[in-house]
Amino acid sequence: MPVPLDGDELRDVYGRFPTGVVGVCAEVDGAPVGLAVSTFVPVSLDPPLVSICVRAGSATWPLLRLVPRLGISVLGAHHEGVARALAGPAEQRFRDVVTEVREGGAVVVGDAPLALTVTVVDDVVAGDHLIVVCRVNEVLVDDGHSPLVVHRSALRPLAAV
Numbered sequence: 001m002p003v004p005l006d007g008d009e010l011r012d013v014y015g016r017f018p019t020g021v022v023g024v025c026a027e028v029d030g031a032p033v034g035l036a037v038s039t040f041v042p043v044s045l046d047p048p049l050v051s052i053c054v055r056a057g058s059a060t061w062p063l064l065r066l067v068p069r070l071g072i073s074v075l076g077a078h079h080e081g082v083a084r085a086l087a088g089p090a091e092q093r094f095r096d097v098v099t100e101v102r103e104g105g106a107v108v109v110g111d112a113p114l115a116l117t118v119t120v121v122d123d124v125v126a127g128d129h130l131i132v133v134c135r136v137n138e139v140l141v142d143d144g145h146s147p148l149v150v151h152r153s154a155l156r157p158l159a160a161v
Contacts, residue, residue: 011153018151021075021083024052025099025107026067032094032107035060036086038150039129040072048136050118053129060090061130069104069119069137073112076145077157082109083148084155108140113147115140 005013025034039053052072054061064070075083086093098110108115118134147158 015150015152018149018156021079021148021150021155022052023071023073023075023082023086023109023112024054024064025071025073025086025109026064026069027101027105027107028063028067032099033060033063033090034071034086034093034107035064036075036083040074043133049121049133050116050136051131051133053126053131054123056125056128056130065120065123067105069102069106069117070134071099071102071106071108072116072118072134073109074114075109075148076111076113076142077148078111078145079109079148080155083150102138104137106138111142111145112140113142113145 019038020040022037022040023034024037025032037052041051043049043051082097085097099107100110101107102117106117116136117138118136121133121135123130123132149156149158
């Protein structure tokens with residue numbers, strides 16, 4: 001018989017699945033705004049769609065939702081500090097973070113293994129999160145860096161075997 005799980009227990013259960021870490025960023029009123037997200041999913045090849053999940057109570061998401069384009073940067077093993085900064089207090093998120101502004105105000109993190117510029121197509125309420133579907137406008141690839149993953153609440157480089 002299944003045992004009901006509370007939020008902390010579910011966080012531990014879900015955390016056993018390793019996932020990448022992405023920065024979702026844009027310029028808002030001339031300044032970079034962004035957050036760290038650990039749910040990024042390629043959705044469709046035709047049309048090119050991806051999705052992210054954002055906490056419904058995020059104070060940052062309503063600012064990002066209104067811009068024409070977002071930057072989604074898959075963070076590299078060397079970006080642990082960037083991941084922590086983007087998950088930290090809003091006023092300190094871009095301290096010592098190298099970024100580039102792309103068309104439409106999308107902001108991408110420098111030296112990311114993969115960065116996309118996207119346009120939000122839709123967002124759907126799913127429990128305490130929003131599933132955000134985005135159309136891919138531009139792809140930037142840097143094969144010189146391996147990705148960063150989060151597993152059991154710890155940031156780790158992806159190790160080759």
